[in-house]
Structures are given as structure tokens and as C-alpha cells.
Amino acid sequence: MNLSFSPEDLKFQDEVRTFLEKNYPADVKRKMDNGIPLEREDHLKWQKVLSKKGWFAVNWPEEYGGTGWSVTQKHIFQNELAAINSPNIVPFGVSMCGPVIYTFGTEEQKEKFLPAIRDNDVWWCQGYSEPGSGSDLASLKTKAEKKGDKYIVNGTKTWTTMAQHADWIFCLVRTDSSGIKQEGISFLLIDMKSPGVEVKPIITIDGSHEVNMVYLDNVEVPVENLIGEEGAGWSIAKFLLAHERTGIGGIPHLKREIKRLREIANELPLNDGFLKDDDLFMDKLNKLEIDLLSAEFTELRTLAAMSAGGHPGPESSILKIGGTDLQQALSELFVEALGYYAHPFMSEADLASNEKRIGPDFAATAMPHYLNFRKVSIYGGSNEVQRNVIAKAVLGL
Amino acid sequence: MDFALSDEQKQVQELITQFIAKDYPFDVREKLVKSEDGFSREFWKTFGEFGLLAMPFPEGDGGFNGGPVDLMVILEAFGTGLIVEPYIPNIVLSGHLVSKLGSEDQKKEILPKLMSGELQMSFAFTEPQSRFDLNDVTTSAKLDGDNYVVDGYKAVVMNGPASDKIIVSCRTSGNQLDEDGISLLIIDKDSKGLSSRDYSNVDGSKASEVTLENVSVPKTNLIGDEGKAFKIISQVIDLATLAISAEAVGIMQKMNELTLEYTKTREQFGQTLSKFQALQHRMVDTFMVHEQTKSLLLMAAAKLNDNAPDASKSISALKFQIGSAAKLIGEESIQLHGGMGVTEEMSIGHYFKRLTTIRTIFGNSDYHLKRYSSL
Numbered sequence: 001m002n003l004s005f006s007p008e009d010l011k012f013q014d015e016v017r018t019f020l021e022k023n024y025p026a027d028v029k030r031k032m033d034n035g036i037p038l039e040r041e042d043h044l045k046w047q048k049v050l051s052k053k054g055w056f057a058v059n060w061p062e063e064y065g066g067t068g069w070s071v072t073q074k075h076i077f078q079n080e081l082a083a084i085n086s087p088n089i090v091p092f093g094v095s096m097c098g099p100v101i102y103t104f105g106t107e108e109q110k111e112k113f114l115p116a117i118r119d120n121d122v123w124w125c126q127g128y129s130e131p132g133s134g135s136d137l138a139s140l141k142t143k144a145e146k147k148g149d150k151y152i153v154n155g156t157k158t159w160t161t162m163a164q165h166a167d168w169i170f171c172l173v174r175t176d177s178s179g180i181k182q183e184g185i186s187f188l189l190i191d192m193k194s195p196g197v198e199v200k201p202i203i204t205i206d207g208s209h210e211v212n213m214v215y216l217d218n219v220e221v222p223v224e225n226l227i228g229e230e231g232a233g234w235s236i237a238k239f240l241l242a243h244e245r246t247g248i249g250g251i252p253h254l255k256r257e258i259k260r261l262r263e264i265a266n267e268l269p270l271n272d273g274f275l276k277d278d279d280l281f282m283d284k285l286n287k288l289e290i291d292l293l294s295a296e297f298t299e300l301r302t303l304a305a306m307s308a309g310g311h312p313g314p315e316s317s318i319l320k321i322g323g324t325d326l327q328q329a330l331s332e333l334f335v336e337a338l339g340y341y342a343h344p345f346m347s348e349a350d351l352a353s354n355e356k357r358i359g360p361d362f363a364a365t366a367m368p369h370y371l372n373f374r375k376v377s378i379y380g381g382s383n384e385v386q387r388n389v390i391a392k393a394v395l396g397l
Numbered sequence: 398m399d400f401a402l403s404d405e406q407k408q409v410q411e412l413i414t415q416f417i418a419k420d421y422p423f424d425v426r427e428k429l430v431k432s433e434d435g436f437s438r439e440f441w442k443t444f445g446e447f448g449l450l451a452m453p454f455p456e457g458d459g460g461f462n463g464g465p466v467d468l469m470v471i472l473e474a475f476g477t478g479l480i481v482e483p484y485i486p487n488i489v490l491s492g493h494l495v496s497k498l499g500s501e502d503q504k505k506e507i508l509p510k511l512m513s514g515e516l517q518m519s520f521a522f523t524e525p526q527s528r529f530d531l532n533d534v535t536t537s538a539k540l541d542g543d544n545y546v547v548d549g550y551k552a553v554v555m556n557g558p559a560s561d562k563i564i565v566s567c568r569t570s571g572n573q574l575d576e577d578g579i580s581l582l583i584i585d586k587d588s589k590g591l592s593s594r595d596y597s598n599v600d601g602s603k604a605s606e607v608t609l610e611n612v613s614v615p616k617t618n619l620i621g622d623e624g625k626a627f628k629i630i631s632q633v634i635d636l637a638t639l640a641i642s643a644e645a646v647g648i649m650q651k652m653n654e655l656t657l658e659y660t661k662t663r664e665q666f667g668q669t670l671s672k673f674q675a676l677q678h679r680m681v682d683t684f685m686v687h688e689q690t691k692s693l694l695l696m697a698a699a700k701l702n703d704n705a706p707d708a709s710k711s712i713s714a715l716k717f718q719i720g721s722a723a724k725l726i727g728e729e730s731i732q733l734h735g736g737m738g739v740t741e742e743m744s745i746g747h748y749f750k751r752l753t754t755i756r757t758i759f760g761n762s763d764y765h766l767k768r769y770s771s772l
Contacts, residue, residue: 001406001466002399003699009398072398286770290693290714297692304400318685384678391677395657395684 009072016080023049024084032085035365037208037348040123040165043090047120050089057094057118064102064110065118071303082252090162093117093124097170099243100187104228104236113189127157127171127190127214128237135385137172138181138234142216144173144188146223146230151175151188153196153219159379163199163212166192171216172237175230185233189225190216204375206368207347241381242316249323251296257330258289264337264362275337284336288329295322314393317386324376324383331373334366342367400695406470412447413471417478423744426479430601434559436482438514445514450488454496458508465636465701469643469694476647479744479751481601483519485644486556487511489637491518491564494581498621498629503583507562519560521551521607522630529760531566531630532576536609538567540616545569545582547590547612555758557605558595560586565609569624576627581620588612600751635712638759639697642719645755646694649687649722652730652748656680659734659745676733683726690722713769719755720762727752 005013028042050056058074060066069077081089089095098117101109116122133139142155153173163169169190176184190197196219201209228236262285268275275281302315335342341359345367357364377383391397402410420440429437444450452467454460461467468489475484488511495507510516527533536549547567554563563584571578584591590612593605621629657680660670670676697715700708727749731738734745741747760768 001402001695001699001702003696004703004705005398075398282770283766286766287717290717290766290769291689293696293714294689294693294718297696298689300398301400301692301695304398318688321685322689387678387681388674390681390684391674395677395680397657397661397671397677397680 005072005076009076012073013076013080016077017083019053019055020080020084020086023053024086025049028087029085032087034351035362036351038087043087043165044120044123046087047089051118051120056089056120057098059095060098060118061102064098064114071300071307075300075303078252079255082256085256088250088253090123092126092161092166092170093122095243096126096240097124097168097189100170100227100236100240103239104187104232108224109227122167123162123165125160125163125166125169125192125214127160127169129157129159131156131158131213135382137237137381138185140172140174140185142171142173143177144175144186144221146175149223151221151223151226153188153190153216153221155216157214157216158202158211160199160212160214161210163192163214164201164209168192169197169214170227172233175233182234184231185237186230187227187233187236188221189227190219190221194219194221196220204372206371207345208368208372209348210372242314249295249299249319250327251292251299251323254292254323254326254330255296257334258285258292260362261285261330261334261337264360268337268360281333281336284333288326288333291329292326295319295326298322314389317381317389320380321383321386327376328370328373331366331370334362335370338363338366402466402470406467409449409452409467410470410474413449413474414477416443416447417474417480421478421480423479423747426481426601427747430481430597435597435601435603436559441482442514444482444484445512449484450514451512453488454492454508454512458496458504459512460496460508465639465698468636468640469698472640472643473647473650473694476644476649477651479601479648479651479748483517483556483559483602485637485640486519486560487517489640490520490555490633491562493633493636494520494564494620494629495583497633498581498626500617500620502617503620507583516561517556517559518562518564519554519556519605520633521554521557521563521565522634523552523554524550525552527552529764530574531634532574532579532627534566534568534579535573536565536567538569538580538582538614540569541613543616545614545616545619547582547584547609547614549609551607551609553598554605554607556603557593557607558603560605562586563591563607564620565607566626566630571624578624579626579630580623581626581630582614583618583620584609584612584614588614598754600754601747602754631709634759635709636701638712638716639694639701641755641758642694642697642715645719645723645752646687646691648748648752648755649683649690649726652726652745652752653680653683653687655745655748656683656730656733659737663735670733679729679733683729686722686725690718693718707772710769710772713760713765713772716760717762717765717769720765723752723756 025045028046031038047056057065058067062068094117101113130140144151144153169192171188171190172185173188174184175186196217198215200213202211203209265275270278299319341363344358346364351364448461449471451460452463456462492511495503524535538545538547563586565582565584567580567582568578569580590610592608595605598604660676663670693715697711700711730745731749737743738745
């Protein structure tokens with residue numbers, strides 16, 4: 001057992017750090033540092049820099065443009081990315097649809113879709129949840145009827161993150177209703193420009209527009225956009241969910257945020273001293289830091305085991321629960337740090353304007369973040385569903 | 398980064414697991430705990446033959462040069478079988494103090510016998526008022542010619558009853574809480590003026606209250622330099638904290654297994670307990686907490702192994718986590734066993750008792766959270 005970085009790892013870390021610091025666009029950084037919402041182009045501008053360097057599809061097999069990095073190198077890269085306050089990499093193409101296509105797709109599909117994901121030429125979104133099927137995903141009703149060389153798709157998808165920016169959507173659709181609900185589900189790729197696709201925003205309690213309803217009304221989809229066999233969608237869906245859950249804990253980002261909160265505690269006035277003098281607050285911060293340490297090393301252990309054995313399995317559910325618990329706890333601690341100044345509300349437009357902030361600089365985003373982050377224990381399969389997965393697949397219950 | 402154990406470490410793990418399965422079932426342990434010594438001197442010698450007692454000592458002293466990771470492997474395996482033989486007081490505490498600080502003569506006199514299992518020792522570092530603060534020492538040692546004269550009282554000394562020799566932390570100068578002025582003396586248990594009240598702890602281990610009145614100890618029994626022992630005591634207690642945390646992680650693993658097994662057989666309302674979602678989710682939580690705690694154990698063992706600058710801080714993070722994980726897994730295991738969980742008859746309660754005392758030994762969660770913050 002040896003958990004320290006080798007000289008090669010340290011050299012790699014240095015190389016990554018130098019590149020990221022030098023090439024992170026200043027305007028994107030300014031927005032991130034000031035809590036200003038990013039536009040579609042901000043995401044793409046930065047992600048294309050990574051694509052060009054060959055550092056975007058980090059986890060893909062090398063033959064499709066992946067890096068071939070070791071677990072340690074990937075860990076280093078993610079940490080360095082978080083350290084510069086990079087926005088989260090939009091996961092729907094590179095972390096979800098891409099692995100599905102190179103695992104289950106035909107050669108033609110791989111050629112058509114993978115380079116565009118790797119190079120950030122196409123923005124994907126995820127058509128899984130429906131108004132009537134949340135955690136019970138397999139109960140989905142969006143119907144795809146085969147007519148000649150086309151599917152005719154009808155239904156409604158919801159909670160579709162960043163659908164307003166997306167070029168394509170990957171969907172779970174029902175191609176057969178005769179058997180049990182897990183059967184008869186298929187995995188279909190749909191061009192968002194197809195007639196009959198309509199996107200409507202859902203505004204969440206933090207006042208932001210992140211998720212959407214996607215209406216599919218007699219949308220025609222060529223049969224060559226079916227991934228895998230007709231009816232094989234459920235096993236593809238589970239494969240994808242395991243991928244989705246692995247990185248969902250967001251541990252590198254949490255490490256940066258907890259460091260930032262510690263700096264805030266050192267500087268934020270409290271009575272005749274600073275917030276750091278409040279022992280009860282600092283106890284919570286320190287406990288969270290220890291929890292984070294254990295989550296980080298649990299993730300590393302899991303990744304190390306996975307690198308020997310292939311795809312993520314039910315272990316990814318442990319990471320999802322652990323990471324999201326921490327995300328919520330830390331977002332709450334930011335709110336607590338502010339006292340009354342957590343309350344003034346600034347809209348996304350206010351944030352983007354040059355208007356002076358109310359209270360400390362970091363105040364405006366703390367409460368929205370806390371509110372928005374109630375989602376993390378709900379999405380990607382609620383944490384209760386994750387517990388069912390572990391109970392069944394790991395504990396054999 | 399590599400989390401895998403070496404082949405030798407896997408062999409040690411396997412050796413202990415087989416020993417527990419074959420020679421150390423729960424009823425055997427129960428008989429040992431109730432015996433005069435409270436453990437088996439025969440098994441202790443067997444551990445010597447296995448090489449476990451020599452594992453952490455340098456090759457020059459006749460050991461196998463094992464590090465913190467090797468200790469972790471041994472103690473985690475011990476935890477799964479609730480081994481009551483006093484490995485930590487003898488090998489981790491006393492052995493390391495002698496091996497790290499002792500003179501050549503002291504090492505030659507003590508280490509071979511410790512490694513063969515002939516000699517029993519303990520380290521008396523706690524006093525009634527000191528709790529977990531290693532610098533809080535009032536037991537005094539005053540030099541008088543070629544002898545120290547020792548007066549004081551040491552509390553809950555692990556393995557005190559069986560010990561032939563006790564290493565006692567004494568104040569040779571300074572005030573009660575000073576880090577400077579603490580010295581270590583090896584004192585024979587049968588010394589004149591040393592009296593010991595021996596008893597059992599709730600977890601089956603044995604301990605003593607040791608009173609020292611005008612005890613004369615040869616100057617040659619001083620380990621290391623006079624007044625300079627605090628640093629090495631802290632280091633050795635860090636190592637022992639890792640060791641006992643590993644034991645706790647082994648116990649947690651076993652308690653989760655026992656509980657899972659029990660809920661799969663026990664029927665209520667026409668189905669096994671394992672079918673109730675309310676219970677399933679709780680077992681998922683205890684499973685996850687064990688995994689997360691084990692991650693911190695590996696992290697801290699690696700830091701100690703590398704002599705990392707934040708090694709002590711990592712130990713405190715680990716022991717904080719052990720405290721809260723032990724409470725959750727211990728109490729949930731009993732609850733899920735229902736009434737059977739609170740009977741002497743089943744092993745689960747005995748695992749619970751040991752896990753509960755470990756929460757306190759070498760500092761509870763509150764103590765280690767404070768220490769974590771200060772480092």
C-alpha cells in the first residue's frame with residue numbers, strides 16, 4: 001500500500017496546473033469567481049480548450065480519444081480543475097451519452113457521434129425523467145412507434161438540465177408495453193431541431209433556470225438513431241446511471257469550497273473578532289472536513305478497484321449518497337456563516353449586472369446554492385433509491 | 398497510489414483469520430475472558446511463533462521491520478475475532494517505547510522476551526485527572542543517588558494485572574501540565590511500594606489502578622533522556638491509536654456481517670427482518686459508514702508510514718471518525734438484533750462492548766476533534 005504521489009505524478013500535476021492556469025479564459029474565471037451565471041458559450045469556450053488539448057474525454061478509452069490516464073492522474077486532473085474554480089464539465093455528452101455509444105453503439109454511430117462529443121461540437125441533454133415517473137424511472141410512458149424507417153415519438157420529459165442549450169437529447173422511450181415495465185424500453189437519440197420538440201423552462205426555488213420540460217409531439221426519429229437492440233434500453237439506462245453517479249459526489253469541488261469557507265471564516269467580522277473564533281461553527285467545519293477526507297479516500301479506493309475490474313457498479317451509489325450529503329451540508333454552512341446576510345435575494349440578472357452586492361461578496365450566491373442543492377439528494381436516482389440499490393446489489397437483501 | 402496489500406500482508410491476514418476460525422470461536426474467547434489471566438498465555442506464545450509479536454520491531458532488534466500498515470493488518474484481523482490477548486499494551490505501547498528510546502542493554506533485556514511472548518508489560522500513562530492529555534502528569538520521580546524515588550497514582554492501566562514490568566510516565570521537573578519534564582521509568586511490578594488493584598473492564602480486558610509510594614527505581618531503568626519523553630509518548634500513542642482504530646474497523650465489519658445474517662433468518666410478521674425497507678436502509682448506512690471509516694484508516698496508516706507532516710492530524714481525523722462510526726454501528730447492530738442483542742448469550746453484545754470502550758481509549762471524538770482543529 002502506498003498512497004503518496006510518485007515523482008511522475010508530481011510532474012504530471014505540475015504540467016496540468018501550468019496548462020490550466022495559463023489557458024483558463026479570464027472572462028469565464030471572472031464570472032465563476034463572482035457568482036455570475038454562465039452562458040452556453042462560456043461553457044463551450046472553456047470545454048473546447050480542454051478538447052483541443054486532448055483533456056476533455058478524460059475517462060474514455062484511448063481509441064475514441066480518451067487520455068489513458070491512471071486513476072491517480074485522473075484524480076490529480078479533477079483536483080486541479082476544481083482548484084482553478086472551473087465550472088463543472090457539462091456531463092451529458094462526455095460522461096453519459098459518450099460511454100453508452102462507445103459501449104453499445106454500432107461503428108456508424110460511433111463515427112457519427114463520438115468525435116462531436118469529444119470536440120464539444122454538440123451539446124447533449126438527458127431525457128430520462130417524466131412527470132409521472134421520477135424515482136420509478138422504469139414506469140416511463142413516452143412512446144416510440146416504429147413506422148417504416150422512422151420512430152414516431154410522443155411524450156413529455158422533465159427535469160431536463162440545460163435543455164435550453166442542447167442540440168441533441170438522448171431519451172428512454174417505450175417501444176413495447178406488453179411485458180413488465182423494465183422490458184420494452186429503448187434508448188433513442190433525438191435531434192432537438194426536429195419538428196415537434198418544444199422546450200419550456202422550469203424555474204427552481206433559487207430563482208434559476210437550469211431545468212426544463214421537453215415536449216415531444218409526433219417527433220420523427222430515424223431508426224438508425226436507436227442505440228443497442230430495441231427493448232434493451234433498461235440495461236443501457238442502468239449502465240449510464242452507474243456512470244452518472246460516480247462523479248456526482250463532486251469531491252474535488254467540495255475540497256476547494258471548504259478551503260474557501262475557512263478563508264471566509266478568518267476574515268468575516270464577528271463581534272470584536274472573526275467568525276473563526278466561534279468554536280461551534282468551527283467544529284462543524286472541521287467535522288465536515290473529516291467527512292470529506294473519508295469520502296475522498298472512499299472514492300479513490302473505489303476508482304482503484306474499478307480500474308482493475310472495469311465499469312462502475314453499485315459502489316457508485318455509495319459515492320453518490322456520501323458526496324451529496326456533504327454537498328448539502330457544506331452549502332448549509334455557507335448560509336450559516338452569513339447570518340442575516342444570507343437573506344437578501346439577487347436574481348440571475350442582478351448577479352450579472354454591475355450593481356453592488358448586498359453584504360459580503362460571497363453572500364448573494366450562498367442561499368440560492370443551498371436552495372438549489374436540495375436537488376442533489378433527489379436527482380440521479382434519489383438517495384433512497386440508491387439505498388435500495390445497495391441493499392439489493394451489495395448486501396443481497 | 399496503490400491501496401493493495403502486499404502478499405506478505407495478505408498472508409498475515411489469512412493466518413489470523415484461520416486461527417480465529419479454528420482456535421478462537423466465541424465460546425473459547427468467553428472462557429478465556431473469565432479465566433484468572435483473562436487471556437491465554439498459550440495463544441500469546443502462538444502469536445510469538447506466528448511472528449506477530451516481532452512484526453513491528455527493527456530487524457536489528459530481532460524483528461521483521463513492519464510499519465504502521467502491517468500493524469493495521471494485524472489489528473483489523475484481530476478485531477473480527479475479538480482477540481482479547483493484550484497486543485496493544487505489550488507490543489504497540491511498551492515494545493515501541495523500548496525499541497525507539499531504550500538503551501542497547503534495555504533492548505537486549507526486554508525485546509527478545511517480549512517478542513517470544515515470555516514477558517508481559519504495560520504502559521501507565523493515565524492519571525485520574527488527566528483523561529486523554531498525555532502532558533498531564535503528577536506522578537513524581539525524584540533522583541536520590543542512583544535511584545529514582547517514585548510517588549503517585551496511575552489509572553486504568555491496560556494489561557496491568559498480568560504485567561511483569563510497567564513503564565510509568567513520571568514528572569521529573571516542571572508543573573502538572575508541562576510537556577517538558579516528563580520521563581519514562583521501567584518499574585518491576587513486584588517493586589516495594591508498588592501496589593496494584595487489578596480488575597476486569599466491561600470489554601473483557603484487564604486493567605489496574607497502580608499506587609506508587611516511595612518506590613525506589615534504579616537510574617538505569619530510565620528510558621531515553623530525563624524530562625524529554627513527551628514527544629515520543631505522543632508518537633507511540635499515535636501509533637497505538639491507529640492500531641486500536643484498525644481493531645475497531647475489524648469489529649465494525651464483523652458486527653455488520655452478524656447483523657445482516659441475523660436479519661436474514663429472524664422472522665417477524667410473516668417475513669424475515671431483512672425484507673423490511675426501514676431496516677434495509679439502516680443496514681446500508683452502517684455498511685457505508687464502515688467503508689468510509691476504513692478509507693480513513695488506510696489514509697492515516699499511509700500517512701504514518703510516510704512520516705507525513707500531517708500524520709498526527711490524520712490520526713485525530715481517524716479517531717474522531719472511529720468514535721462516531723462506533724456509536725452508529727454498535728448501537729444499530731444491537732437495535733437490529735432486538736432483545737437478543739442485549740443478552741450475554743450472543744456474540745454481538747460482546748463486540749458492542751469492546752467497540753464502545755474503544756471509543757474512549759486514546760481519546761474520544763470530542764478530544765480528537767479539538768486536537769484536529771489545533772494541529
